[in-house]
Amino acid sequence: MIKAYKIAISFLIFLLFSALGFAQQRFPKPDFESGYVPPETQVPSANGVWMEYLDVFIFILLLSLFSYFILKKRSRKFVIWGGVFSVVYFGFFREGCVCSIGAIQNVALALYDSSFVLPLTVIVFFLLPLFFTLFFGRTFCAGVCMFGALQEVVIYKPVKISSWLQKALGAIPYLYLTFAILFAVTGADFIICKYDPFVGFFRFSTSPGMFAFGVGLLLLGMFVARPYCRFICPYGVLLSWVSQISVKHLTITPTDCIQCKLCEDACPVDAIAKPSENVKPESKGTRRLIFIFVLIPVFMLLFGFITSRFYEPLSMVHPQVRLAEEIALEKKINTKPASVEAVAFNSSGMNSAELFKLANEIRITFYRGSWIAGLFLGFIFGLALLQSSRFKRNTIYTPDKGSCVGCARCFRHCPVERKEG
Amino acid sequence: MDRRKFLKTGFQAAAFISIASVGGYLAHQTLNDELVWQIDPYKCTQCGRCADSCVLSQSAVKCVHVYKMCGYCDLCGGYFVPQAKELNTGAENQLCPTKALKRTFVEKPYYKYEIDEALCIGCAKCVKGCEAFGNGSLHLQVVQSICKNCNQCSIAKVCPSDAFVRVPTNKAYLLKSGWKG
Numbered sequence: 174m175i176k177a178y179k180i181a182i183s184f185l186i187f188l189l190f191s192a193l194g195f196a197q198q199r200f201p202k203p204d205f206e207s208g209y210v211p212p213e214t215q216v217p218s219a220n221g222v223w224m225e226y227l228d229v230f231i232f233i234l235l236l237s238l239f240s241y242f243i244l245k246k247r248s249r250k251f252v253i254w255g256g257v258f259s260v261v262y263f264g265f266f267r268e269g270c271v272c273s274i275g276a277i278q279n280v281a282l283a284l285y286d287s288s289f290v291l292p293l294t295v296i297v298f299f300l301l302p303l304f305f306t307l308f309f310g311r312t313f314c315a316g317v318c319m320f321g322a323l324q325e326v327v328i329y330k331p332v333k334i335s336s337w338l339q340k341a342l343g344a345i346p347y348l349y350l351t352f353a354i355l356f357a358v359t360g361a362d363f364i365i366c367k368y369d370p371f372v373g374f375f376r377f378s379t380s381p382g383m384f385a386f387g388v389g390l391l392l393l394g395m396f397v398a399r400p401y402c403r404f405i406c407p408y409g410v411l412l413s414w415v416s417q418i419s420v421k422h423l424t425i426t427p428t429d430c431i432q433c434k435l436c437e438d439a440c441p442v443d444a445i446a447k448p449s450e451n452v453k454p455e456s457k458g459t460r461r462l463i464f465i466f467v468l469i470p471v472f473m474l475l476f477g478f479i480t481s482r483f484y485e486p487l488s489m490v491h492p493q494v495r496l497a498e499e500i501a502l503e504k505k506i507n508t509k510p511a512s513v514e515a516v517a518f519n520s521s522g523m524n525s526a527e528l529f530k531l532a533n534e535i536r537i538t539f540y541r542g543s544w545i546a547g548l549f550l551g552f553i554f555g556l557a558l559l560q561s562s563r564f565k566r567n568t569i570y571t572p573d574k575g576s577c578v579g580c581a582r583c584f585r586h587c588p589v590e591r592k593e594g
Numbered sequence: 595m596d597r598r599k600f601l602k603t604g605f606q607a608a609a610f611i612s613i614a615s616v617g618g619y620l621a622h623q624t625l626n627d628e629l630v631w632q633i634d635p636y637k638c639t640q641c642g643r644c645a646d647s648c649v650l651s652q653s654a655v656k657c658v659h660v661y662k663m664c665g666y667c668d669l670c671g672g673y674f675v676p677q678a679k680e681l682n683t684g685a686e687n688q689l690c691p692t693k694a695l696k697r698t699f700v701e702k703p704y705y706k707y708e709i710d711e712a713l714c715i716g717c718a719k720c721v722k723g724c725e726a727f728g729n730g731s732l733h734l735q736v737v738q739s740i741c742k743n744c745n746q747c748s749i750a751k752v753c754p755s756d757a758f759v760r761v762p763t764n765k766a767y768l769l770k771s772g773w774k775g
Contacts, residue, residue: 198729198773200665207701211661219738219766225628268742275745283620290625300617307609363746376742378650415613418605492751517639517754 225294228267235259235317236301239579240309244423247590249581252315256322264319269372273298273318274408275365277350278357285358302408306415310422310572314412315579320371320401325580329395331441339443340561342404347553350407351546352487359538361491365407398441402578413575422574426587430569437570439586444577449567461562469555473548480547481540488539497532500525629760631747635733635770637757640722644734645715647749654741655716655734655749657694657709660770663731666704671727672720673697673707689719711737729773738766 202211235255242251263269271279276299283291302313316322349365356362366372370387373379379387393400402409416422425436425445436445488494496514503510504525510516518528572583584590633644633655644655668681673695678687683697694713698706709732716734724732750758761768 198663198665200667200729202662203666203704205701205704209700209704211664214658214660214662214769216658216735216767216769217737217739219628219630219741219763222626222628222763270743270745272745279745280616280620283623284616287623290623290629291620292625292628293621294628296617296620296624300613300620303613307606307613362751366744366746367748367751372744373649376649415609418602418609420606512754513641513643514754517641520639521755 225292228263229294229297231262232298232317233301236305236313239312239315239317240305243312243315243579243581244309244421247423247427247581247584249584252579252581253326256316256325259316259322260319260326264323264371264375269319269369269375270366271295271298272320273302273313274320274406275363275369277408277411278353278363278365281354281357282360286360303411303415306412306419308420310419310574310579311409311412311416311577312423312579314402314409315581319375320406321399321578323371323374324391324394324399324401327391327394328398328441331398332396333438333443334397339403340557344557345404346407346410347550349405350410351550353407355487355539355542355546356490359488359491359535359542361488361535370401399578403442403576416577417575419574423572423577423579423581425570425572425583426589428589430571431589432569433588434570435588436583436586439583440572440577441580441582442576442578444573444575445583446565446567446571446573448569449565458562458564462559465555465558465562468558469552472555473551476551476554477544477547480550481544484536484540484543487543488536491532491535491539493528494532494535497528500528625762627762627764628743630736630738630743630763630766631741631750631758632736632761632766632768633734634757634759634768635730635735637755638718638721638734639755639757640718640725640734641754642718643752643754644749645717647752648716649742649744649748650740652740653716653749654736656711656714656737656740657716657718657720657732658735658767658769659707659709660731660733661706663729663770663773664707665729665731666700666706667728668703668705669727670697670705670707670724672724672732674723676723689723691715691717691719695720707732730770733770735767735769738763 235258238251239255242248242255263272271294276295279289279291279295280299283289302317305313314321316325353363353365356364368383368386370383370390373383374387390400425439432448437447439445489498492514496518499512499515500510500518503515510519518525645653648654673689674681674687675689680687685693688695692713692715694710694715696708696710698708700706718734721730721732721734724730747758759768
């Protein structure tokens with residue numbers, strides 16, 4: 174009776190396991206006679222979630238302190254030491270991930286694909302700097318951002334670069350942001366993380382190419398202030414939009430500007446707008462503005478069309494598309510799989526027709542995505558034209574809210590400040 | 595209120611609302627935990643890329659041993675090179691390039707195989723052997739105390755079998771629970 178019961182149980186267990194996909198082991202578990210008991214597998218645990226909460230807390234604290242010390246206390250010293258703390262804590266101690274810049278991709282992917290859930294830290298790191306910027310300007314860039322802080326401390330003798338070069342290089346962040354989002358939502362790659370020049374320093378481990386890139390940027394940053402912030406950073410694009418309409422912003426002078434011109438060369442990132450003296454609005458100006466305004470849809474369509482022509486090479490960034498191309502080629506010329514991916518694909522038991530279908534779907538996503546990316550870039554191009562043709566009424570020296578990173582250098586150039594201080 | 599100020603306030607309100615709504619949308623499906631990278635051992639094809647694709651010079655991926663699944667074989671597919679001359683701890687017989695797999699006698703005819711984590715480089719040679727000739731009790735895992743938890747794992751990027759997944763920290767390991775035939 175008992176035997177039948179046991180057989181039934183074991184049969185049930187066997188059924189259960191085979192239903193789960195687990196077959197019997199090749200070699201059954203040995204019956205040890207010496208009383209030996211197989212040990213449990215030991216694995217070191219991950220850092221607890223409390224560490225992430227500490228990160229969030231310090232992040233909020235730093236953002237508040239930076240905003241307070243820049244806008245209220247007008248302290249450059251705090252920007253330096255706060256920045257050093259940020260580099261040490263978020264950089265060397267927490268080793269760089271996740272950062273606000275990279276979080277763009279996670280957020281974009283989560284917005285596009287709702288099955289991709291985000292941890293709280295990623296949401297906070299992405300959104301809080303935007304909120305703070307909306308109220309106080311880009312105080313995040315001043316030094317909460319470890320990239321900003323790192324580049325801030327290496328500035329040695331900043332030179333002015335010509336405005337056409339600045340404008341041309343200033344287009345890179347828009348391109349970078351657009352394509353980073355395109356590659357993130359299609360699941361192809363996180364290019365912001367891949368081409369992160371500084372994270373390797375924090376980990377004392379990087380590829381030679383990225384090391385050279387990082388060192389090159391820091392060396393360049395001695396003379397061209399904050400090259401990553403101004404000419405690469407995709408998050409800076411978002412911050413600059415928000416900052417332009419910020420509720421409060423730092424001012425160069427604590428009281429009234431006396432137009433002494435002493436701060437004119439103070440800004441290393443060229444974010445001081447000079448008074449537009451003796452300049453009257455051009456009479457043709459309004460007509461030109463309307464003309465550009467009407468042209469914006471044309472730019473959008475044009476850019477969209479051009480970008481969408483490149484959807485196939487763009488889609489090759491996606492590993493699945495690359496794999497499909499390889500499998501198709503190998504089928505055509507009838508050879509053995511060459512790459513590790515192809516070998517793994519063959520052993521996975523997936524049908525190649527399925528793969529081709531999937532790759533085609535990804536290509537279609539890329540086609541649509543590249544159209545949207547192009548439309549967006551065209552829109553940005555139109556806005557930039559509008560911006561440069563707009564007459565700016567300006568009677569005093571003010572920070573250009575979009576590009577000012579709140580480094581607080583200009584404060585001590587102001588004689589009013591010195592007299593008071 | 596003049597036109598400029600009205601526009602500015604309008605833009606500010608619009609920006610505030612859009613940032614808040616993105617935040618609200620993301621927060622409603624947020625995870626009250628951090629995500630870390632891990633290897634699904636049933637998907638892993640032991641290609642060997644874990645050893646040298648990690649951003650760290652010593653990979654965060656190492657081999658773990660699920661003793662409960664181990665057959666304690668004398669002729670271990672994970673320990674010995676194919677057609678090993680003798681079944682002993684001679685270096686020429688060992689599959690592991692760094693001697694990270696230790697073989698100790700338990701009782702006749704069973705041997706225990708342990709991984710010296712400090713020596714393991716995550717090359718998956720033993721995993722491949724164990725998978726091919728044994729119970730598959732040796733398999734790779736991301737060691738969470740070493741992993742820097744990069745936002746984009748550079749091994750996940752090159753993994754040919756999509757075995758890298760993001761898991762919550764309270765289930766940070768995907769240890770094998772049985773033999774999948």
